[in-house]
Amino acid sequence: MNYTNLQNSFLIDQINNTLNEKQKEAVLVESGPVLVIAGAGSGKTRVLTYRVAYLTGILGIPPHRIFVATFTNKAAQEMKERINSLMGTQVRDLWIGTFHSLCVRILRKEIWRIGYSQNFSIFDRDDQKKLIKDIVGKGERPDRFIHYISRVKTYGEGIEDRFLNSVFEEYTKKMKLLNALDFDDLLVLTLKIFESFPDVKNHYAERFLHILVDEYQDTNRLQYEIIRHLSSKHRNIFVVGDDDQSIYAFRGADLRNILDFEQDFPDARIIRLEQNYRSTKNILKAASTVIAHNRLRKGKTLWTQNPEGKKIVIFECDTEREEAETVAKIIEKSGREYRDFLILYRTNAQSRAFEERFHLEGIPYQIVGGMKFYERQEIKDILAYLRILVNPKDEIALLRIFNVPPRGIGVKTVETVKNYAEMKKVSLLDALKQMESLDLHKSRKEKLQNFFSL
Ligand SMILES: Nc1ncnc2c1ncn2[C@@H]1O[C@H](COP(=O)(O)OP(=O)(O)O)[C@@H](O)[C@H]1O
Ligand SMILES: [Mg+2]
Known part of the structure; x- marks a missing residue:
């Protein structure tokens, strides 16, 4: 054999x-x-x-x-x-x-056929939010636009709302300019x-x-x-x-x-x-x-050879605090290892009552799937540098790293560059290249120059 x-x-x-x-x-x-x-x-x-x-x-x-x-x-x-x-x-x-x-994988090979280049960036929700804030201004919450854009793309269901649709159009135009795709675009x-x-x-x-x-x-x-x-x-x-x-x-x-x-x-x-x-x-x-x-189920009957097991217990509590207290008590009384327990909740905010109680009692815990904010930011900053290298048109990535790590480039300076780019209809990177024509103090230009020469 x-x-x-x-x-x-x-x-x-x-x-x-x-x-x-x-x-x-x-x-x-x-x-x-x-x-x-x-x-x-x-x-x-x-x-x-x-x-x-x-x-x-x-x-x-x-x-x-x-x-x-x-x-x-x-x-x-x-x-x-x-x-x-x-x-x-x-x-x-x-x-x-x-x-x-x-x-x-398919798009990297084929997307040139529809006018994108193969080094496209992929925008996550955070990037989308920034782009939308750019379009609608700071006063509006970007979430509803993101939701709307996704619905239209996934189901082709628009509604007759001139504002929403103008944001949709602007968003689509901008994304194409930036050579960027959002998650829905990957499928669409x-x-x-x-x-x-x-x-x-x-x-x-x-x-x-x-x-x-x-x-x-x-x-x-x-x-x-x-x-x-x-x-x-x-x-x-x-x-x-x-x-x-x-x-x-x-x-x-x-x-x-x-x-x-x-x-x-x-x-x-x-x-x-x-x-x-x-x-x-x-x-x-x-x-x-x-x-x-x-409703709408096809019907099936599950069975198992596994043992009967313990009965399911239901506790009803009046408040979040009481709920957390009860759970903590059950854990402490059980005599089992902490890692034998799992707590499920519907929304992230609900972890708070549990966390407070567990701190109080010294019960160690680990939150799964929650966003580790700082970790994520740093990782995304590094990714932003890589994105610029691959797709120089990716302005959302560029804006992210202007002042990361801190190099004394302030919001005002960035605004000036952005306004210049808009006025001249050039990309942010091109605006930086034309630094001499920017209306900025010399020391600010130097800082920008340092950044640009990276
Ligand atoms: N024929 C089998 N005999 C023993 N264990 C099985 C058998 N089929 C599945 N399992 C186990 O049952 C568990 C559930 O299987 P999984 O494939 O994840 O199910 P599903 O995808 O339907 O939720 C896994 O731990 C798997 O290894
Ligand atoms: Mg499965």
Whole structure:
């Protein structure tokens, strides 16, 4: 037996011994559209991961012809590691990542077709806010504009509001000038390229023999259109999702995707996974009772071999303080390690009562997913320098670093440069180049000169 066969035999062994029958059925589908629909903790991600290993390791599909969309970058990383360990080797050239990162890959190659250059910057919400403040002035809160812009892009739903729409137009114009894309653009423009250039679409549709999507219930309309294009040639589209678990409806995720899959792919195989591996019977029973009220669900019954487990306890408290106190008491009385506890809350502001109480009692804690403000700022400052180097038109990045680290360049000086650039209709960088014509005191110019010569 040669080396490859040895690796395969490990993979075959794993497929046979660590999957249940339904999971195995899903992993081993040869081709065609497949919808795996299942509850939380039933092994959907495991199935997807094994399937990628099966496709490359046993069917011999080259990794660069497989496209896997995950919901987060972290999930992609974990999946990659798991695939490598199933394969017993580093799998290279697999297209795996979030929709956004996969679109970036396509856009870096293709975006020249629609008049951007390939060194485009990607604006996060913070950058968007700055740009919008530039457009509407300091008095307005930028959030509602960002929200509106995103809705129009994702759903094509505008409203008749002259102010909103003029901001939208100005924003779009500015973004193009800065050679910058926001997160929605990554999807919108990929789709636009596919739709305007059929040969480009065909190229990718030809290339990707298999398209796999995790957390399919949370894909939005644009993402769905993208995978429909990508799978138009080979029709090997494999999606796993949970119609009861869509937590991102407010972000444009569209439950209809999952419910309409059968309609769009009438020959799709539907596989339901109903055994849960993560929770006790009591927890499962409670969850099932709650989601039984969901409208628009396809209906599935979860069961588990796990033990009954402890009963779920509900406490009602009148105030935040009382709530935090109660939780602290439960933790202290339990006799368990602090790291055995997890507290979930709906909004970040709700952490405060808990934090105060825990400080008081000396209970150590760690906030997950909250923004570590200073850390983030520094990282973003460094990124801003890199962005300027790659895309000199990126003025939002430039404005960010004028005085970081502090070099005595004040708001007034920056305003002068900005006004000059606007008046002369040149970029900020060009305005700096024409420093001699700026209406500034000599010492200020020197400081700018120092910055510019960086
Ligand atoms: N057939 C199985 N046997 C044992 N454990 C399993 C099996 N399938 C899944 N698991 C475990 O159950 C947990 C949930 O699996 P995961 O793939 O993350 O589920 P989902 O994506 O559906 O939420 C993981 O810890 C996984 O390793
Ligand atoms: Mg999962």
